[in-house]
Amino acid sequence: SQTIHQWPATLVQPVGSPLSLECTVEGTSNPNLYWYRQAAGRGLQLLFYSVGIGQISSEVPQNLSASRPQDRQFILSSKKLLLSDSGFYLCAWRTGSGYTFGSGTRLTVV
């Protein structure tokens, strides 16, 4: 079956610390993968998407980066977190015409 895994579910990190969020998909090959961020009470903002290994497109300039080291793995990173990086981070993959989302990571930068 096709599934998407995202971890951790919650994370509290100090300002200036690094970040690594991982997303993996199962049951598919060569998926289009996406990282979204959702601020409290707001919609979803597309951060990065990837159509294949090593291929990353950035939608907005920011303190974050993404990597696609393997076909089914998508990683969101930061070298030094800012307070404004707090939010709910969602990984998604394109299934047909729509997207399927992971369960999200709640990041709080303190």
Place this chain on the structure above:
Amino acid sequence: GESVGLHLPTLSVQEGDNSIINCAYSNSASDYFIWYKQESGKGPQFIIDIRSNMDKRQGQRVTVLLNKTVKHLSLQIAATQPGDSAVYFCAEKSSARQLTFGSGTQLTVLP
């Protein structure tokens, strides 16, 4: 700039009543629209979609209406239940852009 937005940020309905959630979009090139439901602390879940060459599509207890003339999209939920309480997002897609989400409407079902 292009945007997808919602008319009302919150909506409260009595259990058993019908709910209507509205969405306005500005990208006339959008060819595909999706409604998502997001429960607290979870990722969005697909509800129903509609292509731009359609004006109505029905699912189980849900109906999506598309009015391209006024660039308006609505989600109707019949016989709203407590489990329908969530944030609902509309999203639009065109060939030139990735999926773009609106800001969401919080639906609260009252007992």
